[in-house]
Amino acid sequence: MARVAEPEFIIDSRGRKRKVVLAVEAYEELLEDLHDLSVALARRDELLIPWEELKRELKADGV
Known part of the structure; x- marks a missing residue:
């Protein structure tokens, strides 16, 4: 797995995290993980x- 940049957070006037900026690679990894979970x-x-049992079946099928 490639190392991706750390996320950057956009905060409001009270210092609360409101948005995040992700590297495209990190975003794509999250989408893939979400798909796998689904x-x-x-x-x-x-x-x-x-x-x-699966190995036996595959071997019997010549795979």
């Missing part, structure tokens, strides 16, 4: 296959 949530009720 997929995991959508698939959480699917049947799980043990890794050893």
